[in-house]
Each structure stands twice: as C-alpha cells, then as structure tokens.
Amino acid sequence: MTIIALEVCVDTLAGAKAAQEGGADRVELCSSLSEGGLTPSAGLMQAAARLDIPCVAMIRPRSGLFDFDAGDLPVMLADIAAAKAAGLAGVVLGVQGADERLDTGLLRQLLEAARPLPATLHRVIDVVPDPMAALDQAIAFGFERVLTSGAEPAAPDGAALIRAMVARAGGRVSVMPGCGLEPGNVAALVRATGVTEVHAACASPAPGARAFSDFDPPGGRFVTDPAKVRAMVAALDGVTP
Numbered sequence: 001m002t003i004i005a006l007e008v009c010v011d012t013l014a015g016a017k018a019a020q021e022g023g024a025d026r027v028e029l030c031s032s033l034s035e036g037g038l039t040p041s042a043g044l045m046q047a048a049a050r051l052d053i054p055c056v057a058m059i060r061p062r063s064g065l066f067d068f069d070a071g072d073l074p075v076m077l078a079d080i081a082a083a084k085a086a087g088l089a090g091v092v093l094g095v096q097g098a099d100e101r102l103d104t105g106l107l108r109q110l111l112e113a114a115r116p117l118p119a120t121l122h123r124v125i126d127v128v129p130d131p132m133a134a135l136d137q138a139i140a141f142g143f144e145r146v147l148t149s150g151a152e153p154a155a156p157d158g159a160a161l162i163r164a165m166v167a168r169a170g171g172r173v174s175v176m177p178g179c180g181l182e183p184g185n186v187a188a189l190v191r192a193t194g195v196t197e198v199h200a201a202c203a204s205p206a207p208g209a210r211a212f213s214d215f216d217p218p219g220g221r222f223v224t225d226p227a228k229v230r231a232m233v234a235a236l237d238g239v240t241p
Contacts, residue, residue: 004195005026026053067097093122135173205223
C-alpha cells in the first residue's frame, strides 16, 4: 500500500518540533510564513538540522513573485551554502524571468550550487504562463518534486490540473499539492489526483498572542499545531491514490 507523505511548512524551531511531534514526514523550513515563506535564518537551519525529521530550506530572499535577478543570485547562493553547511535534507526554490516563464539560466546556477541536495520547485509553477511546460523543465532539470496548488488559490480547486501534472510526470518527479489542505479535504484530493505526498501548514492562532500593528502580520500570528499535524496524518492513513 502506498503511504502518503506529509510535509509541513514551519517558520520556527518550535514549529519544526511540533511537526515532528505530530508525525509529519518532512519539514519545509521557512521564515515569515505570513509572507508565503522566505529563507530561514542560518541559525534556524542549524537548529532544525539536529531534529529527527528531514528538513528542507526555502530559498526565497524576499516576498512577492519570483522574478529574482542577477543581483539576488549571490544572496540565494549563500543561503544554499548555509543549508548545505547546516546538513539539511534539501532546498526549495524557483525563479521566473521577465517573460514570467521559468528563468532557466538562474535555475541552472542555483541547482548546480545545491547539488547533491535534492531540490523542490516551489509554487512559481502556479504563476508561469504554462505550468505543464514548467513541469517538463523541472523534470529535465532533475528536481525531486514540484509544489503546486494547480494554479488556483487552493489545491482542491486545482485538482484537475494537479491530476494532469501527475499523469504527465509519470513518476519522473513527485507532484506535491499544497495550499488550502486540511484534514477534511486532503483524502479526497489524494484520491482525485493520484499524488503520493502533500504539503500543509497545520497552523493555529498563537495562544495568548497580542497583536501590534507594526510587528504582527494581519490577522495575528499563527503557529504550527501538533494536533492539526496528527489530524492530517490520521486523515491520510490508509488513503490510496
């Protein structure tokens, strides 16, 4: 029976520990999940690498879309080097050019720097003009997986495209849906698409947090909730793609 793996995105060491406690299979390590996830600090990378759960690092130097340029390249290369030095299990990255397609030149340099670490192509694939063409490029580049919502705000709404991507990939790269996945909808998405791993935040409002407009994200701060991780693991138990 295929076991559906759960990756949990976190932006603190406590979050990584909560994901591990809840039974997640892998952690995507970020900072600033309120901004969609940015590069974690070197200190967070080092601390997370000592946990008993594989952690991969987001390599995204700023918020907004993914039109990074040659000026961003040294920063991203240094962040990849920090992930490798910390002993993390992989990196998560993506770049698009002025034409909004994948910037293959910058991607090639980033992937060369990351080797031998496996790499995930992040949700840049959801904002390029042709996600299927980008999937073909990800396969050619040797990415281990692509993270996608099916070019929709939430993965359940993009199930048709995710299913088509799984068929197109044919096992050459893992297609991992993420965004908007919860215990109540994740099993149906797996069955509808044929994916073998999923990505979720599993977060709840921080207990007792005080909002202050200059320091807190809109809507308040959220933290990884081990109970939600356990609920996702339970929802995936026994599900067959």
